[in-house]
Amino acid sequence: MNRPEGNFQKNKFQITKKIKLKISIIIPILNEADNIVQLLEYLYENSSATNIKEILIVDGGSTDGSQEIIKRLTQEKGLDIILLHSKKGRARQMNVGAKKAKGELLYFLHADSIPPRNFDKAIIDAANDNASAGCFRMKFDNDHLVLKFSQWFTRFNLRGCRGGDQSLFIKRELFDTLNGFNEDYIIYEDSEFIGRLYDQGEFTVIPDYVTTSSRRYDANGTWRLQYHFTVIHLKKFFGASPNQLYQYYKRNIAS
Numbered sequence: 001m002n003r004p005e006g007n008f009q010k011n012k013f014q015i016t017k018k019i020k021l022k023i024s025i026i027i028p029i030l031n032e033a034d035n036i037v038q039l040l041e042y043l044y045e046n047s048s049a050t051n052i053k054e055i056l057i058v059d060g061g062s063t064d065g066s067q068e069i070i071k072r073l074t075q076e077k078g079l080d081i082i083l084l085h086s087k088k089g090r091a092r093q094m095n096v097g098a099k100k101a102k103g104e105l106l107y108f109l110h111a112d113s114i115p116p117r118n119f120d121k122a123i124i125d126a127a128n129d130n131a132s133a134g135c136f137r138m139k140f141d142n143d144h145l146v147l148k149f150s151q152w153f154t155r156f157n158l159r160g161c162r163g164g165d166q167s168l169f170i171k172r173e174l175f176d177t178l179n180g181f182n183e184d185y186i187i188y189e190d191s192e193f194i195g196r197l198y199d200q201g202e203f204t205v206i207p208d209y210v211t212t213s214s215r216r217y218d219a220n221g222t223w224r225l226q227y228h229f230t231v232i233h234l235k236k237f238f239g240a241s242p243n244q245l246y247q248y249y250k251r252n253i254a255s
Helices: 036-045 066-077 090-100 120-130 146-156 172-177 187-201 215-220 224-236 242-252
Strands: 024-031 050-058 081-085 105-108 132-140 168-172 203-214
Touching: 024 036, 024 090, 024 120, 036 050, 036 066, 036 187, 050 066, 050 090, 066 081, 081 090, 090 105, 090 187, 105 120, 105 172, 120 168, 120 203, 132 146, 146 203, 168 172, 168 187, 187 215, 187 224, 215 224, 224 242
Parallel strands: 024 050, 024 105, 050 081, 132 203
Antiparallel strands: 105 168, 132 168
């Protein structure tokens, strides 16, 4: 995916007056049968229907019954969920969801991350206060010292403190102007896109917390995984290509 050319005037995408905004929640999944029910029920119980336009789940080819679980949950509880299908790849899946979304605000959320209560109101309030894009702070569901140290930095509005597990909201117009996520990135797609937002001076950190799973740290070892994530960030800083980042990830990190 090509990046947009030219410079953008800062605050070009700010909202100058308070209008009624609707949020499209976009959740990319791949084999999330163990998490998706809890997440969807939480979203419905901790947000207002007047703020949520739709929930779009974009499946990248699950083989664990995730699709059937979502369909059954929709039928049994009458939840308004749109299930989309895409080729595997989180950047591609999120772009597919964004293309179908009808809300003025897009909210990208990982299946193993739980946003704070009334997250929808916090996002809309931020947008009406001229925030064009942003995220929440983040904490893990694990008290390991390394994770506590890592999550502490998410309070700072600096690109080096950002990541996809913190979720991401963005005005539809700005997302489209930036041509969405770069599908060349099989990993690091969130950080690459957020980096472009920082280049435009378009980012806000809401002082409330998304709680995300430590399951990847549990599978790889906390210290070991933190080391490899640090190496990936450094490789990107020194100019590594999307494929080089992915090859390093494949060699060193278990999915």
